[in-house]
Amino acid sequence: MASLRDIKGRITSTKKTKQITKAMEMVSASKLNKAEQNARSFVPYSEKIQEVVASIAAGGGDASHPMLEARDVKRTGYLVITSDRGLAGAYNSSVLRKVYQQIRQHHNSAEEYTLITMGRIGRDFFRKRNMPVDKDITGIADQPDFADIKDIASETVQLFTDGEIDQLYIYYNHYVSAITQEVTEKKVLPLTNLNPEGKAGTSSYEYEPDEEEILEVLLPQYAESLIYGALLDGKASEHAARMTAMKSATDNADELIGDLSLSYNRARQAAITQEITEIVGGAAALE
Amino acid sequence: MKTLTVSVVTPDGPVLEDAYEMVSCKAESGELGILPGHIPMVAPLTISSIRLKQEGSSERIAVSGGFLEVRPDQVTILAQSAEKPSDIDIDRARRAKERAEQRMANKQSDIDFRRAELALKRAINRLDVKNNNF
Numbered sequence: 001m002a003s004l005r006d007i008k009g010r011i012t013s014t015k016k017t018k019q020i021t022k023a024m025e026m027v028s029a030s031k032l033n034k035a036e037q038n039a040r041s042f043v044p045y046s047e048k049i050q051e052v053v054a055s056i057a058a059g060g061g062d063a064s065h066p067m068l069e070a071r072d073v074k075r076t077g078y079l080v081i082t083s084d085r086g087l088a089g090a091y092n093s094s095v096l097r098k099v100y101q102q103i104r105q106h107h108n109s110a111e112e113y114t115l116i117t118m119g120r121i122g123r124d125f126f127r128k129r130n131m132p133v134d135k136d137i138t139g140i141a142d143q144p145d146f147a148d149i150k151d152i153a154s155e156t157v158q159l160f161t162d163g164e165i166d167q168l169y170i171y172y173n174h175y176v177s178a179i180t181q182e183v184t185e186k187k188v189l190p191l192t193n194l195n196p197e198g199k200a201g202t203s204s205y206e207y208e209p210d211e212e213e214i215l216e217v218l219l220p221q222y223a224e225s226l227i228y229g230a231l232l233d234g235k236a237s238e239h240a241a242r243m244t245a246m247k248s249a250t251d252n253a254d255e256l257i258g259d260l261s262l263s264y265n266r267a268r269q270a271a272i273t274q275e276i277t278e279i280v281g282g283a284a285a286l287e
Numbered sequence: 288m289k290t291l292t293v294s295v296v297t298p299d300g301p302v303l304e305d306a307y308e309m310v311s312c313k314a315e316s317g318e319l320g321i322l323p324g325h326i327p328m329v330a331p332l333t334i335s336s337i338r339l340k341q342e343g344s345s346e347r348i349a350v351s352g353g354f355l356e357v358r359p360d361q362v363t364i365l366a367q368s369a370e371k372p373s374d375i376d377i378d379r380a381r382r383a384k385e386r387a388e389q390r391m392a393n394k395q396s397d398i399d400f401r402r403a404e405l406a407l408k409r410a411i412n413r414l415d416v417k418n419n420n421f
Contacts, residue, residue, distance in 0.1 A: 044294075046298075
């Protein structure tokens with residue numbers, strides 16, 4: 001049996017760990033709140049831009065743009081959203097596993113795909129496996145501004161426009177609730193399913209100067225907004241996942257402290273009993 | 288007086304929503320003035336300022352590109368960034384301006400140059416709106 005001092009040492013160290021995880025849990029909870037708010041304030045923008053894109057796509061028969069047309073797929077781009085830091089439970093590993101499986105399934109050589117990663121964990125994961133990471137961004141703020149990711153978003157869209165990639169998928173954790181996050185795969189480019197709800201004909205617009213020019217401006221902006229939306233969603237999931245992970249770590253620490261205190265008390269009792277027995281034995285020997 | 292509901296929306300959230308009598312802005316194809324009852328229209332915007340008129344007074348908003356959607360009683364401006372004069376960080380804009388000028392001075396590639404040019408335009412636009420000099 002471990003000595004009293006050993007057990008006491010373990011109890012104090014577990015208590016300290018618990019303090020840390022508890023603090024991290026609370027920090028993540030407040031960050032989650034903010035991230036949810038950010039995701040909400042993005043909704044009006046994305047809805048509006050989607051509406052306009054859909055009505056142009058539905059209204060104008062002759063409007064065409066490279067970003068609207070599916071072409072033969074020679075190279076696929078995967079944009080993967082992970083966090084910079086760990087300690088978030090299965091948040092990173094579930095996304096990475098999914099992407100890894102998809103790539104293994106669909107591609108035979110590294111020529112056929114490229115990766116764009118947001119977050120250090122994702123970048124390191126793919127680099128370690130010698131997979132091509134074309135672009136990466138790390139150190140994204142917990143509450144990202146659109147300006148923070150504008151560059152990488154527009155560069156990614158540019159890859160498609162330049163024909164470097166022929167389709168773009170985005171992988172991230174969709175925020176369902178504070179305890180559930182779902183790994184989601186979304187096809188961003190080409191924009192083929194623009195009008196899913198059949199809202200066509202709500203309004204027919206006059207285009208200034210013409211449809212093609214509008215699409216020229218609108219579609220890259222739309223694609224970038226999809227990427228930003230996914231990032232916001234991913235950030236909310238990250239904080240939620242971290243909060244849950246830290247909560248269960250705190251619970252585990254509580255349980256461990258309980259067990260350790262019990263064995264500490266037992267050991268103390270045993271030591272006292274032994275001492276009494278020794279004294280009694282000693283006294284008996286003197287008589 | 289008839290009015291239009293104007294809303295300015297960016298990815299970071301709505302910037303403004305209110306009723307105005309007139310909206311004037313600079314689209315890719317030239318200056319546009321929009322009054323209530325305008326035919327539905329979509330137009331891309333340049334890096335410029337939007338002027339909103341309301342009972343004799345007028346407001347300015349700096350936008351970095353984006354586009355404008357017009358309906359008879361409503362105007363929506365979707366931009367990647369849009370700021371009221373009070374929200375503009377003048378020091379940051381000045382620094383951005385200097386940085387962009389520097390980058391344009393030691394020109395490396397065409398892409399960098401174009402990007403610096405756009406950054407310079409955005410910075411100058413912000414400073415102009417903040418200082419209200421037109």
